[in-house]
Amino acid sequence: MFKTTTAVWVATAVMAVVVVINAHCPSNCSCDDDTLVVYCKExxxxxxxxxxxxxxxxxVLMHNRIKIVDASFQFYGALQYVDISHNHLVNIPNKGFEAQEKLIELHLNHNKISSINNKTFIGLVSxxxxxxxxxxxxxxxDRLFAALTKLEELDLGENRISRIDPAAFQGLNKLRVLYLDDNQLRAVPTPAFKFLGNLAEMRIGLxxxxxxDNDCFSGxxxxxxxxxxxxxxxxxxxNAFKGLTVLRRLVLTDNRLTAIPTRQLSELNRLEELSIGQNDFTAIEPNAFKGLAxxxxxxxxxxxxxxxxxxxLFTDNLNxxxxxxxxxxxxxxxxxGAFIGLPNLRNLIMRNNAFTSFSESMxxxxxxxxIDLTENPIxxxxxxxxxxxxxxxxxxxxxLCAGPAPLKGKSLNYLGSDDLSCAKFYTKQQAIVGAVFGCTxxxxxxxxxxxxxxxxxxHHSLKKTFWSKETAVNRKDLEYQKTFSDEEYIVRNSTIHHNTQHRPPFASGVSTTGDRRHHRHLHHGLQSHQHLQANQHIYQTPHQLHGGHTLQPYHHHNHHQQQQNLYHQQLQQQQQFYHQQNTLPHRNDKPIPVTEL
Structure with a gap:
């Protein structure tokens, strides 16, 4: 057993020596033995x-036609950076990178890998x-990345992922960046987030x-x-963003929102950057970003x-x-005033919109x-x-100018006041001001x-409305008229008429031509009044004639009623005429002394 092991090690050492002796750089590759970098692209x-x-x-072996990770990697245990992206890799054998204990970055993106398991990355402890x-x-x-205890960034974007096991990310306690965008997830994989307590950045769009849903980013x-x-x-x-208490940047671009989600965003009181373009809203309403101080x-x-x-819209966004x-x-x-009241605003980009002009008070x-206002039809x-x-x-x-026709395509910076028709503009303004002044x-x-x-x-209206003295006089005359009944008024008029007839034509220094004219009108009015009074006596009291014996009226009842109405009308006219003569005397006439009444 010992001899066999020794023989294997000797054979391996001999092979390594042979490889070193025979080491050479492949055709069209760049191999630097000083920096220990091999670059074989395309x-x-x-x-x-x-x-x-x-x-x-x-x-670096990017943009080639490599289909498999074989045992060749076993000879390169010092690797720290490997890029095999944009190749034809279909599968990675279990423990295929077991010898790369020093490997820090591994790029296998844009290949054809369809499956991996929890043994694929064994050995990649760094x-x-x-x-x-x-x-x-x-x-x-389950536990797909458990061997990668130091992993900080994981990019799984642009795949066909439709299912994530709740324990798929178990062991990734140091993961800071996760990309799950452009997959086929039908819901946010909330249960899998419980192992990602240190995650700082996540892309999960597309x-x-x-x-x-509420609390979908819990954990x-x-x-x-x-x-x-x-x-x-x-x-x-x-409450979709509930719990994201330190979120600094939120991107909601290219969705189908019909309005700014003001209520939902207000939970993110530490938010600093918001991108929410390419949505379906038609207006940005006031207080759209309320609470985002x-x-x-x-x-x-x-x-x-x-x-x-x-x-x-930016009432609460003073920073x-x-x-x-x-x-x-x-x-x-x-x-x-939409952008007024923002003391820290320094950059305004309004390019490629439909503005034909900009307000100086905006x-x-x-x-x-x-300031970027380019590509607008100014x-x-x-x-x-x-x-x-x-x-x-x-x-x-x-x-650049979009109009009028003579200026189309020209730069606004190089146009003078004459080119902008300012003389005509001011003439038009003056004409408008002149027209308004003329109308006034x-x-x-x-x-x-x-x-x-x-x-x-x-003058009469103002006198009647505002002259309190005249108003008081008129009110006093009305009260005076109400004091007497019709019979008393007639007796008083008769007395006045009688006194007037027996008064000498020229009282001591008082009688004038106007006085005589006044007496003449007064005498005529009293005679008419006495005539009507006699008629009234005839038509109203026939039973008092001939010693108190009642006589039959020689007119019909209707005719009698008409005569009464006519009498009252004439009586009212005479009273009105007499009142006017007393209250509005001629300029040269003088009032009758009280003693003569």
Whole structure:
């Protein structure tokens, strides 16, 4: 037994000496014995070379036609870096890398590997990076990576994985980066995350699930980056991001969300970077990013239906430094003040949208360090003269004019005020101001003319409305009229008429022509009143005539009623006429002294 073992070791040593003596670099390869690097890219190798220096540390065999990992690797125990990507590997034998105890990085990506098991990677005790992207893996069985106790980065993207065993990641206590994107997962593999307590970054987009359930990332308390690009998400549950207390970067690009998931994002109070472009929302509403006080960068690019950005969307995001709204083909409106109130904003990228102009009040342009407004259909007219001056001062990228036709394709930076038709613009403004001023003057003139034309009515209305003295007099006259009944009013008028008839025509220094005219009107009114009073006596009291004997009325009852109505109308007219004569005397007339009444 001892002799046999000794013989094997001797034979192995002899073979190693022979290999060293006969070591040579394959055709079209690069072999450096000083740096111990062998580089064989696209040299049509079918197998792994066996004649290389056994002390090599880096072996690059990418883009060849190698189909199997054979025993050749047993001669290269010093390897630290191996890249066999973009070959035709179909299967890896168990313990195929058992001799590579010093291997740190192994790249097997873009081959045709369809299955691996928990014995495939035995011996790789120092491995920290394993790349299996772009293969045909469908299932991750129990304890698949248990031998890789120092693994920090695992790339399983672009496979056909539809099932992950709950214990598939057992033993990966030091794993920091995991790629599961572009597979066929129908749900987030939440049960498998319980072994990934130190995971810091995960990409899990481009799968077959459309909903993020509550607590779907449970167990990933130290996750800092979560990429859900192309996950076809339609719905995100209210507590989907619960537990991600240290998440710094979230990518929700290329999904089917119809609105910013404000309520769901508010759980991520330490989020700093958010990418949420290529979704189906048409507007960015106010307070869309409420609760994200530490947000520093927002990227909303490629949203095909986005057309307007509303004021107030960044109310809670005072630490924002970069805003990127690019390649939104319908985005043409940013409400004034939408980006105001952001003291730390330094970078604004608004390229390849549908803006024909930009408002000077949209943002505090002078405080920006980076401005990119290229590939927008800017109409070069006088309203963008300020923008031209800003771009020149900042020496930023050039903006090309989309119109008008004579300026199409020209750089805004090289156009003057005459090219932008500023003279015509200001003339138009002056015409508008002149028209408004003219209309105002015309209105005032018409108002003054109407006031002069109807000055008497206006004076009477103002007098009646605002002159308290006149109002008091009118109210006193009304009270005076209510004091007497019709009979007392007639007797008083008769007394006045009687006194007037017996008064000398010229009282001592008082009687004037206006006085006589006043007495003449008064006498005529009293005579008419006495005549009506006599008629009233005839028609209302026929039973008092002829010594109190009742006589039959010589008119019909209806005729009697009409006569009464006519009497009352005439009586009211006479009273009104007399009242006007007393309250509104002529300018030269003087009131009757109280003593004469």
């Amino acid at each position: 040299v049509n190798l079918d197998v792994i070379p066996i004649t290389l220096n056994p002390s090599i540390q880096r072996l 491995l920290t990076i394993l790349n299996l992207r772009g293969n045909y893996l469908e299932d991750l069985p 799968n077959a699930f459309t909903t993020l 990933l308390g130290r996750l800092s980056v979560l990429d859900l690009t192309g996950a076809a998400l339609i719905n995100i549950s209210s 530490n947000l520093r960068s927002v990227d909303i690019s490629g949203a095909a239906q986005l057309s307007i950005i509303k004021t107030g 924002l430094e970069t805003i990127n709204f690019s390649s939104n083909k319908q985005l043409s409106t940013v409400e004034n 943002i505090t342009w002078q405080e920006l360090q980076q 109409i070069c007219e006088c309203s963008v003269l300020w923008l031209k001056e800003l771009l020149i001062r900042r020496n930023t990228s050039q903006v 003057v015309a209105f005032i003139a018409v108002a003054m003319l109407l006031a002069y034309r109807f000055r008497k009515r206006l």
